[in-house]
Amino acid sequence: MRPATFRRLLNLWPPFLFNSIRVQHLAQDWSEARVVLRLRPWNRNYVRTQFGGNLFAMTDPFWMLLAMHRLGSDYYVWDKAGAIDFVAPGREDVYASFHLTEAMADELRAAAAGGEKVLRWFETEVATASGEVVARVRKQLYVRLKPRSRAS
Numbered sequence: 001m002r003p004a005t006f007r008r009l010l011n012l013w014p015p016f017l018f019n020s021i022r023v024q025h026l027a028q029d030w031s032e033a034r035v036v037l038r039l040r041p042w043n044r045n046y047v048r049t050q051f052g053g054n055l056f057a058m059t060d061p062f063w064m065l066l067a068m069h070r071l072g073s074d075y076y077v078w079d080k081a082g083a084i085d086f087v088a089p090g091r092e093d094v095y096a097s098f099h100l101t102e103a104m105a106d107e108l109r110a111a112a113a114g115g116e117k118v119l120r121w122f123e124t125e126v127a128t129a130s131g132e133v134v135a136r137v138r139k140q141l142y143v144r145l146k147p148r149s150r151a152s
Contacts, residue, residue: 019043021058030069033062033098050090059137063122066100074149081140090134096126108143115150118143
């Protein structure tokens, strides 16, 4: 599926659509994604700031999706773990960017070349338009070369 089509489908996915999470950009080569979480009356928490669950949700699938597409169908790629550190209250729209460089993809390929599992952490900052960091999110990916693609 083309990234532009996939971006449109993600924007219609109920967990994103109903929580005002929008994928603004998905690079043609699956190397980059940008996401915004709009602050709306229906997605604020009790103290009228960004709901923490939505801050995590806006970042949840992207490292895995970028890695899956960059590495290709010869690899298993799964989310293994995640953590979020709330830095400041989000009183406005917030943004997150993900950049999976070719060097990072090559590092994963090299580490998984022998068929062993690879666990790698990726980090993302969630920030306001002015750059104030609201949260830091860490996601751990599990990557492994599929048996059919391993050298005998």
